[in-house]
Amino acid sequence: MTSNTLTIEAARNALRKREITAVELTEACLAAAGASAKLNAFVHHTPDLALEMAKAADARLASGDAPSMCGIPLGIKDLFCTRGVPSQAASNILSGFTPEYESTVTTKLFADGAVMLGKLNMDEFAMGSSNENSAYGPAINPWRDGLTPGGSSGGSAAAVAADLCIAATGTDTGGSIRQPAAFTGTVGIKPTYGRVSRWGVVAYASSLDQAGPMTKSVRDAAIMLGAMAGHDAKDSTSADIAVPDFEAALTGDIRGKKIGIPREYRMDGMSDEIDVLWRRGAEMLRDAGATIVDISLPHTKYALPAYYVIAPAEASSNLARYDGVRYGMRATLDAGDGITDMYEKTRAKGFGKEVQRRVMVGAYVLSAGFYDAYYNRARKVRALIKRDFENAFADGVDAILAPATPTPAFEIGKKSGNPVEAYLNDVFTVTLNLAGLPGVSVPVGLSASGLPLGLQLIGQPWQEAELLNHAYVLEKSAGFVAKPAKWW
Amino acid sequence: MLDLTFENPKPKVIAGALHDWELVIGMEIHAQVSSNAKLFSGASTGFGAEPNSHVAFVDCAMPGMLPVINEFCIEQAVRTGLGLKAAINLRSAFDRKNYFYPDLPQGYQISQLYHPIVGEGEVLVEMGPGVARLVRIERIHLEQDAGKSIHDMDPNSSFVDFNRTGVALMEIVSRPDIRGPEEAAAYVTKLRQILRYLGTCDGNMQNGNLRADVNVSVCRPGQYERYQATQDFSHLGTRCEIKNMNSMRFIQAAIDYEARRQIAILEDGGSVAQETRLYDPDRNETRSMRSKEEAHDYRYFPDPDLLPLEIEQAWVDGIAATMPELPDAKKARFMGDFGLTDYDANVLTAELDAAGFFEEVAKGRDGKQAANWVINELFGRLNKEGLAIEASPISAAQLGGILDLMAKGEISGKMAKDLFEIVWTEGGDPAEVAAARGMKQVTDTGAIEAAVDEIIAANPAQVEKAKANPKLAGWFVGQVIKATGGKAAPATVNELVNRKLGL
Numbered sequence: 001m002t003s004n005t006l007t008i009e010a011a012r013n014a015l016r017k018r019e020i021t022a023v024e025l026t027e028a029c030l031a032a033a034g035a036s037a038k039l040n041a042f043v044h045h046t047p048d049l050a051l052e053m054a055k056a057a058d059a060r061l062a063s064g065d066a067p068s069m070c071g072i073p074l075g076i077k078d079l080f081c082t083r084g085v086p087s088q089a090a091s092n093i094l095s096g097f098t099p100e101y102e103s104t105v106t107t108k109l110f111a112d113g114a115v116m117l118g119k120l121n122m123d124e125f126a127m128g129s130s131n132e133n134s135a136y137g138p139a140i141n142p143w144r145d146g147l148t149p150g151g152s153s154g155g156s157a158a159a160v161a162a163d164l165c166i167a168a169t170g171t172d173t174g175g176s177i178r179q180p181a182a183f184t185g186t187v188g189i190k191p192t193y194g195r196v197s198r199w200g201v202v203a204y205a206s207s208l209d210q211a212g213p214m215t216k217s218v219r220d221a222a223i224m225l226g227a228m229a230g231h232d233a234k235d236s237t238s239a240d241i242a243v244p245d246f247e248a249a250l251t252g253d254i255r256g257k258k259i260g261i262p263r264e265y266r267m268d269g270m271s272d273e274i275d276v277l278w279r280r281g282a283e284m285l286r287d288a289g290a291t292i293v294d295i296s297l298p299h300t301k302y303a304l305p306a307y308y309v310i311a312p313a314e315a316s317s318n319l320a321r322y323d324g325v326r327y328g329m330r331a332t333l334d335a336g337d338g339i340t341d342m343y344e345k346t347r348a349k350g351f352g353k354e355v356q357r358r359v360m361v362g363a364y365v366l367s368a369g370f371y372d373a374y375y376n377r378a379r380k381v382r383a384l385i386k387r388d389f390e391n392a393f394a395d396g397v398d399a400i401l402a403p404a405t406p407t408p409a410f411e412i413g414k415k416s417g418n419p420v421e422a423y424l425n426d427v428f429t430v431t432l433n434l435a436g437l438p439g440v441s442v443p444v445g446l447s448a449s450g451l452p453l454g455l456q457l458i459g460q461p462w463q464e465a466e467l468l469n470h471a472y473v474l475e476k477s478a479g480f481v482a483k484p485a486k487w488w
Numbered sequence: 489m490l491d492l493t494f495e496n497p498k499p500k501v502i503a504g505a506l507h508d509w510e511l512v513i514g515m516e517i518h519a520q521v522s523s524n525a526k527l528f529s530g531a532s533t534g535f536g537a538e539p540n541s542h543v544a545f546v547d548c549a550m551p552g553m554l555p556v557i558n559e560f561c562i563e564q565a566v567r568t569g570l571g572l573k574a575a576i577n578l579r580s581a582f583d584r585k586n587y588f589y590p591d592l593p594q595g596y597q598i599s600q601l602y603h604p605i606v607g608e609g610e611v612l613v614e615m616g617p618g619v620a621r622l623v624r625i626e627r628i629h630l631e632q633d634a635g636k637s638i639h640d641m642d643p644n645s646s647f648v649d650f651n652r653t654g655v656a657l658m659e660i661v662s663r664p665d666i667r668g669p670e671e672a673a674a675y676v677t678k679l680r681q682i683l684r685y686l687g688t689c690d691g692n693m694q695n696g697n698l699r700a701d702v703n704v705s706v707c708r709p710g711q712y713e714r715y716q717a718t719q720d721f722s723h724l725g726t727r728c729e730i731k732n733m734n735s736m737r738f739i740q741a742a743i744d745y746e747a748r749r750q751i752a753i754l755e756d757g758g759s760v761a762q763e764t765r766l767y768d769p770d771r772n773e774t775r776s777m778r779s780k781e782e783a784h785d786y787r788y789f790p791d792p793d794l795l796p797l798e799i800e801q802a803w804v805d806g807i808a809a810t811m812p813e814l815p816d817a818k819k820a821r822f823m824g825d826f827g828l829t830d831y832d833a834n835v836l837t838a839e840l841d842a843a844g845f846f847e848e849v850a851k852g853r854d855g856k857q858a859a860n861w862v863i864n865e866l867f868g869r870l871n872k873e874g875l876a877i878e879a880s881p882i883s884a885a886q887l888g889g890i891l892d893l894m895a896k897g898e899i900s901g902k903m904a905k906d907l908f909e910i911v912w913t914e915g916g917d918p919a920e921v922a923a924a925r926g927m928k929q930v931t932d933t934g935a936i937e938a939a940v941d942e943i944i945a946a947n948p949a950q951v952e953k954a955k956a957n958p959k960l961a962g963w964f965v966g967q968v969i970k971a972t973g974g975k976a977a978p979a980t981v982n983e984l985v986n987r988k989l990g991l
Contacts, residue, residue, distance in 0.1 A: 081552045094551065101545055103552060200552040206792035235554050236794050314792050317584050320595020321549040325648065339646070343588055366586070366787035375789060 004028040005163040008072050008220040015061055015071045022061065022071030025166070026054035026115050029073040033117055033164040038145070038488035041158040043078055043136045044086050044119040053115040060113050068247075069227045070113030075159040075168040078119040079126055080106050080211075081200040085116070089202040090134040091124045093350025094328040103200025104232045105169060105211050112227045117165050121155025124352045125319065126176055126204040128152050129425040132416050133354040140412070141184060142484040143451055147409045150180030156214045157184040161484060167224055170214040173204050174307050175404075175429025177212050178441035182404035182454025185443040185482060187475070188214045189221045189468070192461045193436035194239035196225075197232030203318040205311040206237070208433040218442065218472045222246035225464065241462055249465035250472045255289030257470070260397035264300035265428060270406045273447050278403050281444055281455040284477035285401065285470070295397060297388040300431060302381045307430040308423055309365050309378035315355075316362025322350065357419060386435040393460050399470045400458040403428050404441040408451040428456060438464045440471045444478040452482065494612075494620040499712070500668025504751045509706045511747050512715075512724050513672050514664035517679055518657045519689040520633065520697035521564045527632055527656035528555030528598065535695050539649035547654040549593035554793050561656040562797065564688040565605050565630050566807050568658055571686045571814060572625050574609025576804050580629075581796040586787040590648050591635035599659075601788045604629035605797065611662075611682070612816060613675045617830040623675055624663040633657050658689070664703065664724065667712070669740035676700055676736060681815050685840050693734045700739055703727045704746045706754065725750065726760040730767050730774055742767035746774050818843055826855025835863055841877045842867075848884035853891050861891060865908055881912050889918035898922070900929045900978055929977040933984065936968065936976050940984045943967045951989065958991045 003011065003025045014020045030047050050073065057071035081087045081099040088094040102110070110116065121139040123131055131139045131154025139154040141147035142162035149158040153170035157180030160168050170177040172190035181188030189212045196211045203209060213224035226247065231240040261282055266275070282292050324330035324346030331345035351359065365374035392400065406427060415422040432439040438461070441454045455474065459467030499510045526533055529544035546553035569576050581603040584596040606628035614620040635653035639646045660679065666672050680698055683689035691698045705725035707715075715723040728750070730742050745767075750760045764783070765774040778784075813821070815837050822833040822843075836846045836859060845866075850858035866887065870880060890907050893899045899907060899922055907927060911918055922928065930936060943964060944951055954960040964985045969976050985991075 081550075087551070089551070097551065099550065099552075101550070101553075198552075199554050202551045203793075234556060236556055237792075313789060317586050317596050317787070317789070320586060320588065321551070321593060323588060323590075323595060325590050326548055326593060327550070339590060340588075363586075363787060366789050368785045368787075371787075371789070 002028045002032075004032045004166070006166060007216045008068070008167055008223050009217065011072055011166055012068050012223070016066055018061070022054040022057035022115065023051060025071060026050050026073045026117070029117055029165050032162070033075075033159070036159075036162060036164050036488055039140050039142055039158050039162055039164070040137055041121055041139045041155040041162065041164055042075065042118045043090065043121050043155065046085055046116055046118045049085070050115050050117050053110065057113040057115060067112040067227070068223045069109055071115065072113075072166050073115040073117050074109065075117050075120045075156060075165040076106060077153055077156050077169050077171060078122050079171050079202045080169060081202065082106055082116065082119070085119065087119065087202070088135070089125050090122045090136055091322075091350065091352070091355070092135045092329055093322045093347070095350075097328045099200075101200060104197035104234065105201065105228050108230065109169075109227055114227070120153075120159055120168055123152035123154065124355050125202065125315070126152040126171055126173055126209075127315070127354050127358055129175065129179055129422055130410070130412065130415065131155065132412060133352050135352065138412050140488070141409050142488065143184065143409065144484075145487060146411055147451070148183065148412050150183035150405075150409065152176040153180050153188070153214060157181055157186055157188070160184070160186045160214050160216060162486075162488070167213055167215040167220055169211060169228070171201060171209060171211045172429075172433065173208045173311060174433050175426045177214060178404050178429050178439055178454075178456055179425060181214055181441040182443070182456075183409035183452070185452030185454075185480065185484070186214055186216060187218050187221045187440065187442055187471070188212060189225060189440040189464065190432060190438060191225060191229060191464055192239075192438045193433075194237055195229050195241075195438070195462070195464065197230070197235040197238045199232055199234040205314040206318060207314060208307075208311055210433070218440070218468055218475045219247060219250055221440065221471075222250055222468045239462075244465045246465050246468055249469050251469060252473055252476065253289075254285065254470055254473050257290040257398040258396050259285050259290045259292050259470070260295035260392050260400040261292060262295050262297045262300065262392075262400060262402060264297050265402045267427065269424065270403065271408070273408070273453060274403045274406060277445050277453050277455060278401070281401055281474060281478070284474055288473045288477060293397065295392045295395070295400065297385075297392065297431070299381060299384040299388050303385050303431040303434055304423065304427050306378040306381035306385070307426065307434060308361070309374050310382065310434070312358040312362035313366050313375050314362070316359045316366065319351075319355065319359055322347065324350070354419070382434045385431055389435045389437060389458075398460075399467055402456045402458060404454040404456040408447045408449070408453055432458055437461060438467050440467055442471045442474050442478070443480040444474065445480065446482055452480070494614075494618050497615040497619050497621055497667070497671065500670070501709070502706070502747055502751060504755050506755050508709055509747070509751050510709055510712055511668055511743065512664045512705045512707055512712055512727075513666035513668070513743060514703040514727075515662045515666065515672065515675065516701040516703075517660040517676065518699045518701070519660060519683055519691070521561050521630075521656035521658055522688055522690055523558065523561050523564060523656055525558050525560070526654040527558055527561050527630060529654055531654065533655045535697075537651055539647075539651065542651040543653065547593070548650050549595070555598060555791075557794065557797065558656065561630060562605065562799065563807060564656075565628060565658055566799070566804055567686050567811070568660075568683065568688045569606030569609060569628055570804075570808050570811055571682050571688070572606075572609035572611060572628070572660075574625055574628065575607035577603065577605055577607055578801060578804070579603065579796055579798050580605040582791045582794045583788045584791045587784050589634070589637075590646065591637045591650075591653065593635070593650060593653060597632050597634065598791055598794070599631035600629035602790070603796070611675065611678055613671060613678045614834070615671065615674060621665065621667070621671055621675075623665045626661045626663050628658050628660045631657050631659055664705075669743040672702065672743055673736040673740050676739060678815070681838060685812055685814055687812075693736075696734055698734065700733045702730045702733065702739060702743060704730065704743055704750070705760070706747050706750045725754070726762050728760065728762065728774070729764045731764055731777060733767055738767055738769050741769070741772055742774055745772060749774065826850050826859065828855060828859050832859045832863060835867075839877065845877055845880070845884050849888050849891065853888060854895065857891060861887060865905065869912065881915070882908070886911050886918055893918060893922055897931060897977060898929065899927055900974070902974060903927050903929060928975065930972055930975045931977045931980055933980060936972065936980055937984055939968050939971045939976070940964070940981070940988055943971065944988055954989055955991070961985055961989055961991055964989070
């Protein structure tokens, strides 16, 4: 066993005891990452920077000034702007873009001493559930060649599952942390909207985007979320709410808690395996002393269509800035081409098909005459979905247990021909983004074909600590320890 | 306070070939908010800097950058709303107006379509003594200014300067209550005056920090009154919007041209197409920019990067408590306290600095005389030299000193003008300058009497004429003053001459 397989918790303890140095840990991760080309998880390696940061971390560790993340090598999703390091959101339109600023999340992580190994693959502009919509080509699921690690944080999930890093950053607009975590046997939490700053994260859908950690354990998620979270005056949607000690909240005691099982999540097209897993998960929580109750979230079926109106609408506007004028790619122009030609050629060449599709859908639903029928109606649906959850929590439910995905990881190319089928993958996850709630995906078992399966726990706003504690209990009860066999 | 009883001005009537037409005008004024920093970034708003030197990452829409509201700009908008007696909306929100243009880096302008910060207000536009138009304000919203495209630097390329990108603008939208080109110009003038009093906009039209979009339509006499009674726009003609004007003269010329163009179309049996037009001052005409069909679909929607803006009534009250005296109130006070004419009060309140200067001069002195001196001598001289009031070489205290010498009878009006000239060029305390130069009029009756007697004795023919026609007595007064080297007090001379001539 080499140190790259460690959790944050284990690495932190070893680093603090000086059983290992940050440089050694970083070198192990760099070696693993460097030998992972077949996974296509990393799109940009930063070994020099990593070693420099590791040395600085060792100095801090030696001086006794060592926050939990100090010396922990991380992969950073390409959606985060990292100063002096290419940050392209896996899009050709940002070819060559190297920001002169550092996102708030990475700033906080690096301030705590975390080490950046490089940038991770993803669906272009975080649009997708299979990492196939990437200018760099798809990341591959380490559990089996040819399978998707999910998306959009597919590179993050693959890198964590394959031990190419100790943990990774992800972002979640409609399930982009939780679904890939479930597909790869890792843990991912989408915090409450406003918990983590969006400043410096390339925007997909501003009212839904939220960054979070992707880790090997619930405790790691608690540690890393603590380092990422907090109010940021540079993000007007960031909440000025104190960040509790998430790790300290992992008591393992959920006795007397009430867990809701939403009946509307039991839907057609869900695999039997997932259904069985869900029941088992409920039993585990009950065995740990929680009460299981059936609840109703009646507007669930409208969530997916509402999401696929709101997210593209915001995206169509957020992506208007990629016009070839100031940075990134500009298409080669013909003599006599005007500004409109420049826009059209640049955007046609620079954006992939799925991005173009969502930009067009978004422009359509916002256009005069359709705004009320689509965008405004979707906003109303969103308010109803939020109310469904509020009602459930008002009835005394502490957390909600649901599947994370309808199926285990699927083959690359299987759903790429049919966008609607691909969108259906998000059916269990988008509701939380619409309602702004925190949700965590925890690996609970293996499918008959040996692939990881995850369950999702949904918490109350700003109650990530309690939510993580539930996830911790589920993790312990499930005892999921399987790892992918190295084939890459 | 100002007497609020006034008559409405007559609407401008344009005689067509067939019959008379009236104009109906509504305006959207884009006023740059006076603020050191932009609406959503800390970048400077300074004018005339090196291109692209006042640009924050968010201004040029770098990936992942987010807007943060500049509280001072909100305060300025609220102050403006209060100054226009408008409703302040404690909850407002920002929306995105989406369109592509190189000087709009985000691909959208952040504006306030659905929930503006300021609601209905009003502006009293005086067109003469006792004649004024009350123009209703529909709303004021905050929005970002765009950058500047430069097309004439290179034959193959265009350039963009983002210094202006993201600077805060207030769009002040009026109801269609303006009834002629002169009223339109007077409305802009009045609005500009109020904004400058408030300190919320510099109103420098040449630099483009006050620009007007003008909506013009024409209708038959009587139609406007029907609109007013019902607020039903169908009584009015189809309007055209003339974009982006930054001169009072062009505003008037463009409205006049546009009204006549529409009248010609209508009298030819055609119909006016609703469209956006541009005014070309070189050819004095408006040209179609885009038709209603070609109008952009801006796909407005609430900006998800910004939470709705909520302000407290107490905060608004705090701003209200610091409001300066506004032009209407100041004018009324000047007329009441200093006995000024309507005209003089208008002139003296046009600019805040000038009003302050006048008030310092007038305080404890004859207000009318102070007004005459400030308007005629001081403003006349400043205009001649092309100087602003702040750069006046004569201070209010110095001018007041000159008036004091005159009031005490120590110098004549003629001497006062000479003294003004000396103090203007050389400075100094007026009393000391007058003393040093022996500028003191003679009021000693004995000395003057001798001079009067001498001149009467020497001019018997003139004496006869003056007795027949008393107006000619002035000749003797002039001769006496001349004989005393200009030092004889005119009032004394006048009295003596009249007595000696038996008039």
